[in-house]
Amino acid sequence: MQSRNIGTIYIIGICGTAMAAIAVLARAAGWRVSGSDQAVYPPMSDYLRREKIPVFSGYDADHLRQVEPDLVLIGNALSRGNVEVEAVLDAGLPYRSGAQFVGDHLLTQRHPFVVAGTHGKTTTASLVAHLLHEAGEAPGMMIGGVPRNFGGGARLGEGAPFVLEGDEYDTAFFDKRSKFLHYHARTLILNNLEFDHADIFPDLAAIQRQFAHLLRTVPRRGVVVINGDDPALAEVVAEGCWTPCVSFSRRGGGVESDWQWQAERADGSAFTLYRAGAPFLRVEWSMLGVHHVANACGAVAACVHYGIDRAVLQRGLESFAGVQRRMTLVGEAGGVRLYDDFAHHPTAIAGVVAAMRAKMDREGEAGRLWVVVEPRSNTMRGQVHQARLGAAFAGADRVRLLRPTGSRMVTGALLDVDAVCRDIGAHAAAVDDVDGLLAALVGELREGDVVLALSNGSFDGFHRRLLALLRRS
Numbered sequence: 001m002q003s004r005n006i007g008t009i010y011i012i013g014i015c016g017t018a019m020a021a022i023a024v025l026a027r028a029a030g031w032r033v034s035g036s037d038q039a040v041y042p043p044m045s046d047y048l049r050r051e052k053i054p055v056f057s058g059y060d061a062d063h064l065r066q067v068e069p070d071l072v073l074i075g076n077a078l079s080r081g082n083v084e085v086e087a088v089l090d091a092g093l094p095y096r097s098g099a100q101f102v103g104d105h106l107l108t109q110r111h112p113f114v115v116a117g118t119h120g121k122t123t124t125a126s127l128v129a130h131l132l133h134e135a136g137e138a139p140g141m142m143i144g145g146v147p148r149n150f151g152g153g154a155r156l157g158e159g160a161p162f163v164l165e166g167d168e169y170d171t172a173f174f175d176k177r178s179k180f181l182h183y184h185a186r187t188l189i190l191n192n193l194e195f196d197h198a199d200i201f202p203d204l205a206a207i208q209r210q211f212a213h214l215l216r217t218v219p220r221r222g223v224v225v226i227n228g229d230d231p232a233l234a235e236v237v238a239e240g241c242w243t244p245c246v247s248f249s250r251r252g253g254g255v256e257s258d259w260q261w262q263a264e265r266a267d268g269s270a271f272t273l274y275r276a277g278a279p280f281l282r283v284e285w286s287m288l289g290v291h292h293v294a295n296a297c298g299a300v301a302a303c304v305h306y307g308i309d310r311a312v313l314q315r316g317l318e319s320f321a322g323v324q325r326r327m328t329l330v331g332e333a334g335g336v337r338l339y340d341d342f343a344h345h346p347t348a349i350a351g352v353v354a355a356m357r358a359k360m361d362r363e364g365e366a367g368r369l370w371v372v373v374e375p376r377s378n379t380m381r382g383q384v385h386q387a388r389l390g391a392a393f394a395g396a397d398r399v400r401l402l403r404p405t406g407s408r409m410v411t412g413a414l415l416d417v418d419a420v421c422r423d424i425g426a427h428a429a430a431v432d433d434v435d436g437l438l439a440a441l442v443g444e445l446r447e448g449d450v451v452l453a454l455s456n457g458s459f460d461g462f463h464r465r466l467l468a469l470l471r472r473s
Helices: 015-030 043-048 061-067 083-091 098-105 121-134 203-217 231-238 290-306 310-321 344-361 386-393 417-424 434-444 459-472
Strands: 008-012 032-037 055-057 071-074 095-097 110-116 141-142 161-166 170-173 175-178 186-191 223-227 244-252 260-266 270-275 280-283 328-333 336-341 369-373 398-404 428-431 450-453
Touching: 008 015, 008 061, 008 083, 008 280, 008 417, 015 043, 015 098, 015 141, 043 055, 071 083, 083 110, 095 098, 098 170, 098 450, 110 121, 121 161, 121 223, 121 290, 121 310, 175 203, 186 203, 186 290, 186 428, 203 231, 223 231, 223 290, 244 290, 260 290, 270 290, 280 290, 280 310, 290 310, 290 344, 328 459, 336 459, 344 369, 344 386, 344 450, 369 434, 386 417, 398 417, 398 434, 417 428, 428 434, 434 459
Parallel strands: 008 032, 008 071, 032 055, 071 095, 110 161, 110 186, 141 161, 186 223, 223 244, 244 260, 336 450, 369 398, 369 450, 398 428
Antiparallel strands: 170 175, 260 270, 270 280, 328 336
8 A cells, every 4th residue: 555545544542652653753744644542641642632633532433434544553552352443344444553554654765763672762762863853864753752852752854864762562463573673774773671561472582582583674784783781682683683783881891892882870960972992972961860871872873873973962962851751850849849750660660760869869859759650561560570679669768559450461460569568668558549649648748858650651640630739738
């Protein structure tokens, strides 16, 4: 199906981060776009409203009759049994996955920069896009979040580069390959690799197999930028790579001459990048956390290989504003500051808690750091990370964990939050629901405290509700 033959696209599951980005891209390319979703909440609902893309709340086969789409895109969270999916199949309507649509219709004659890995994809992809933009390359992008420098994660761009967040999650109920295999990477950044997505992958080896397939798709004239400190990625490369590799590493972690790029960092707010053992850039920026320095190192290595000038990179790093829902200050009330973050894996949680602790210590803040967590992803709801989750909260003064709800995607027992709290210590407690969490916090928070709320979902409006209660108290 050629792009010129498509007039109207309807997206089932349009408020997913990736599908919302695809909706904006398709609209910019000239298609009429609308869609539906069961869970319509910020920031994606606000983003789509601002882009003037109509969204039906809930699923109903009548939506398809109203729109009469030429092509239906089906999000990877949808499956058989969904009323709109069944209506598409019954009517014989043309349908694709979002990832296949992007690869087939938006990436022809482009240079795809694909960022893959368990952690840091959104931030690294946003940074690469910003650096390319600062260089005048007018990149396109499809990023599953909202980079603050752009106000949205999707734009067609006019230049050759197109930056994509390369998700390893499966493509759709009818295509079980990882989504990043559809993106035809020419510059591939591999940040890290840990076990995740227990709902679709049985073990780390299964994820590594998808990354091995990804390496097979990168042309010889491309480049693979890889975290040389990550043993799981080293195993993937050892299976076969036909593309030149550029490695980056934490400085001081091994023989410096082994890596083309190294990063030397303290708390992450300032760092030095080294190229071939020699200082390349000294940067002070607005980001917090040493994990973001690794993101910066990979992004710079990729952009240098593409031909971006050092002075442009310096300016771009220092002006990078980050991504919404990545240690975002939501508001302040009653002397309490509330931050939001998307972290939903022990490694990511540990990184963001450590970063906030370092920020508070550096600024001499006397208040307590409260970390509240909604285990919402299918992996976090289960017991995959049960044994290691407690260690992720070092540096927090108080921890509150919501009891997870069930999901058809979770096999076996749910996360035992009481056991996790015992691992953390007496300052941690389990809470049944958001109502109970809010009631407890309002009575315990005091001026100077910081609340760090972690969830990859809506958190049942926790942020808005807490600030409202604090303003009234």
